Amino acid sequence: MAAYVVRRLILMVALLFVLTAAVFVLFTLLPGDPARLTCGKACSAQTIEANRHRLGYDQPILTQYEEFLSGLFVGRTFSADSPEPIVCNAPCLGYSFTRHEQVLTLIAKAAPTTFWLAIGAFIMWIITGISLGIFAALNHGHWPDRLVMGISLVGYSLPSFFIGLVLIFFVVIKWSWLPFPSYVSPFDNPFQFLQTMILPWIVLAVLNTAFYMRLTRNQVLETLNEDYVRTARAKGLPERTVVVKHALRAGLTPLVTAAGMDLAYLLGGAIITESIFNLPGLGALAVSSVLESDLPLITGITLVTSTVIIVANLVVDLLYAVIDPRVRLA
Amino acid sequence: MTTPGRPAEHPFLEIKDLGVAFPTEDGLVRAVEGVSLSIERGRTLAIVGESGSGKSVTAQAIMGLIDRKIATVTGEIWLDGQELIGLPADDLQALRGAQVAMIFQDPMSSLHPFYRVGDQITEAINAHRSIRAKAARAMALEMLRRVGIPAPERRIDDYPHQLSGGMRQRVMIAMALINAPKMLIADEPTTALDVTVQAQILELITSLQDEFGITVIMITHDLGIVADVADDVAVMYGGRIVEVAPTGVLYAQPEMPYTLGLLSSIPRMDRELSVRLEPIPGNPPSPIHLPLGCVFQPRCMYSDRVAGGACLSVRPDLLATAAGHLVRCHLPAEERRQISQGVLNVLAGGS
Ligand SMILES: Nc1ncnc2c1ncn2[C@@H]1O[C@H](COP(=O)(O)OP(=O)(O)OP(=O)(O)O)[C@@H](O)[C@H]1O
Ligand code: SF4
Numbered sequence: 001m002a003a004y005v006v007r008r009l010i011l012m013v014a015l016l017f018v019l020t021a022a023v024f025v026l027f028t029l030l031p032g033d034p035a036r037l038t039c040g041k042a043c044s045a046q047t048i049e050a051n052r053h054r055l056g057y058d059q060p061i062l063t064q065y066e067e068f069l070s071g072l073f074v075g076r077t078f079s080a081d082s083p084e085p086i087v088c089n090a091p092c093l094g095y096s097f098t099r100h101e102q103v104l105t106l107i108a109k110a111a112p113t114t115f116w117l118a119i120g121a122f123i124m125w126i127i128t129g130i131s132l133g134i135f136a137a138l139n140h141g142h143w144p145d146r147l148v149m150g151i152s153l154v155g156y157s158l159p160s161f162f163i164g165l166v167l168i169f170f171v172v173i174k175w176s177w178l179p180f181p182s183y184v185s186p187f188d189n190p191f192q193f194l195q196t197m198i199l200p201w202i203v204l205a206v207l208n209t210a211f212y213m214r215l216t217r218n219q220v221l222e223t224l225n226e227d228y229v230r231t232a233r234a235k236g237l238p239e240r241t242v243v244v245k246h247a248l249r250a251g252l253t254p255l256v257t258a259a260g261m262d263l264a265y266l267l268g269g270a271i272i273t274e275s276i277f278n279l280p281g282l283g284a285l286a287v288s289s290v291l292e293s294d295l296p297l298i299t300g301i302t303l304v305t306s307t308v309i310i311v312a313n314l315v316v317d318l319l320y321a322v323i324d325p326r327v328r329l330a
Numbered sequence: 331m332t333t334p335g336r337p338a339e340h341p342f343l344e345i346k347d348l349g350v351a352f353p354t355e356d357g358l359v360r361a362v363e364g365v366s367l368s369i370e371r372g373r374t375l376a377i378v379g380e381s382g383s384g385k386s387v388t389a390q391a392i393m394g395l396i397d398r399k400i401a402t403v404t405g406e407i408w409l410d411g412q413e414l415i416g417l418p419a420d421d422l423q424a425l426r427g428a429q430v431a432m433i434f435q436d437p438m439s440s441l442h443p444f445y446r447v448g449d450q451i452t453e454a455i456n457a458h459r460s461i462r463a464k465a466a467r468a469m470a471l472e473m474l475r476r477v478g479i480p481a482p483e484r485r486i487d488d489y490p491h492q493l494s495g496g497m498r499q500r501v502m503i504a505m506a507l508i509n510a511p512k513m514l515i516a517d518e519p520t521t522a523l524d525v526t527v528q529a530q531i532l533e534l535i536t537s538l539q540d541e542f543g544i545t546v547i548m549i550t551h552d553l554g555i556v557a558d559v560a561d562d563v564a565v566m567y568g569g570r571i572v573e574v575a576p577t578g579v580l581y582a583q584p585e586m587p588y589t590l591g592l593l594s595s596i597p598r599m600d601r602e603l604s605v606r607l608e609p610i611p612g613n614p615p616s617p618i619h620l621p622l623g624c625v626f627q628p629r630c631m632y633s634d635r636v637a638g639g640a641c642l643s644v645r646p647d648l649l650a651t652a653a654g655h656l657v658r659c660h661l662p663a664e665e666r667r668q669i670s671q672g673v674l675n676v677l678a679g680g681s
């Protein structure tokens with residue numbers, strides 16, 4: 001187990017290296033002059049050249065990459081030869097000259113919003129999706145099953161921007177049940193936080209709930225037909241034990257993988273939902289960084305969200321091995 | 331204690347006119363119809379028949395394992411003076427594992443992959459009595475030893491996937507016998523195992539049966555293994571019993587054409603190579619569209635010998651042809667015996 005984890009961690013670091021290189025090459029190959037983008041229309045050629053030098057874009061690409069990497073581990077200083085050098089401590093993901101702020105700081109500001117958005121929606125859809133899925137499976141073929149499956153189909157076919165706009169229109173504008181969304185930290189104003197987050201949570205949860213209801217139902221139905229469930233009944237165990245300890249334990253295990261990965265993707269930012277509800281999260285940050293062609297910021301966000309997904313992958317694999325004794329980590 | 335109105339000397343297990351039907355989208359699946367059987371205490375009955383003939387459904391009906399939400403069960407099952415079909419779910423649950431236990435065809439999929447084998451056995455103990463964890467573990471260990479698992483103190487904490495197929499079936503047997511049931515139903519217990527292991531498992535079941543004095547129902551589609559283990563044999567076809575006889579009689583004087591067909595398809599060492607094994611031509615009937623007359627008629631070579639085409643239109647009854655020997659066939663007994671001896675002579679390599 002320990003050897004496996006070490007190997008996976010080494011692999012993870014290697015993967016991130018490849019990823020940084022890929023992102024770096026990709027964004028350098030993009031058309032357009034990054035130095036030109038650092039200042040407005042009325043920019044003199046001198047300013048552009050000065051910025052090019054300050055950003056290091058006048059260096060060969062390999063040198064740029066080296067500086068980027070060393071910035072990650074030991075930090076770096078931008079425009080060291082100017083009167084106002086910009087010190088970026090490790091792990092330095094870069095400096096956004098569009099926003100005049102360190103990339104890491106920008107991400108750290110946006111991350112909590114996305115984190116709360118993802119966690120809240122996750123809890124919502126896991127609870128409703130799994131419990132309704134189990135309920136449907138245990139009533140297989142009868143009306144509760146059909147009802148749940150019908151709801152799932154509807155939830156599945158509604159695009160999230162549509163649900164979001166409908167909710168805003170009725171709940172906020174028409175009926176004024178909630179104020180216009182305006183994000184605050186839950187630690188500053190928990191009530192306003194909840195008022196802001198409840199609709200985005202619902203929007204994100206609907207689609208996933210629909211998916212998890214279906215997944216859970218099918219999983220549980222499948223395991224209820226397993227031979228070992230029949231054995232559990234043949235032993236004379238109470239039906240409750242048969243269902244919970246024998247069928248659900250095995251049937252819900254594969255959901256760990258799906259849930260872990262879905263959460264990880266969401267932690268990378270929910271672009272549509274964040275935009276509709278005006279939430280300053282990673283998704284919104286990513287969108288504006290692209291619109292502003294803010295290369296250092298795009299690179300930083302890509303790296304951070306990829307890291308989250310790679311780490312989640314490892315966590316999910318380890319968790320699975322703990323739950324299912326047949327899985328050998330080797 | 332016996333139920334009022336029933337004599338004390340009833341058979342240990344008596345099934346009367348059992349019927350199990352599953353309504354499905356394609357129509358009513360009549361998996362079992364009019365099955366009547368009885369077994370004396372401590373004896374072994376083999377139920378033999380092709381795939382789909384209703385063996386497992388019959389066994390599951392005895393265990394109370396047929397889901398009443400998806401099937402209708404009719405008839406009576408008397409176990410040691412108690413009728414099971416009308417029994418409330420809770421009483422059936424208390425009976426399962428304690429009075430009647432069951433082992434299945436595939437010991438890999440029949441054990442839960444997530445739990446240690448020892449825990450699965452102690453779970454069976456705890457289902458029926460309160461006992462301290464330590465005592466339960468000691469019981470499980472002792473039972474694992476008795477079913478012939480080497481180094482049981484190490485194996486008890488293994489997961490099923492760490493054991494071989496034969497060992498897993500031994501674990502299943504240990505789990506089935508842990509509550510000292512009066513009856514064991516073995517549903518094709520060796521089909522999924524290697525040939526060498528098959529014999530060991532059968533031997534184990536027989537020896538444990540003697541030791542514990544259990545009544546056994548052995549389900550199989552292989553008449554070849556029946557001779558060594560069973561006192562009586564019931565042959566099933568198309569959801570019904572077509573012939574019942576003491577094992578020796580069934581081999582020496584089978585009367586139902588289907589039984590003859592089964593016997594002709596057993597490979598035997600002592601048989602001359604020149605005699606071709608003949609599997610019965612044709613397929614078993616669909617349980618949704620059963621033939622109107624004898625369910626075996628579409629595959630029967632002898633149906634045209636019955637006067638008036640009765641095989642096509644009239645369901646034959648299961649009737650006694652000798653003591654303990656019942657046959658379901660329209661042919662006159664005399665003619666059945668002639669046919670049977672003719673076939674057996676060919677099989678024996680004579681003429
Ligand atoms: N839950 C069910 N729903 C519908 N039909 C069923 C169900 N269970 C069993 N059957 C049908 O009942 C018939 C008898 O099945 P059963 O399992 O008893 O056969 P079997 O004799 O044990 O065969 P095998 O040797 O393959 O185990 C089959 O045609 C099967 O398709
Ligand atoms: S009743 Fe007729 S069809 Fe059926 S087994 Fe006898 S002879 Fe054959």
Ligand SMILES: [Mg+2]
Binds near residue numbers: 385386387517
């Ligand atoms: Mg079967």
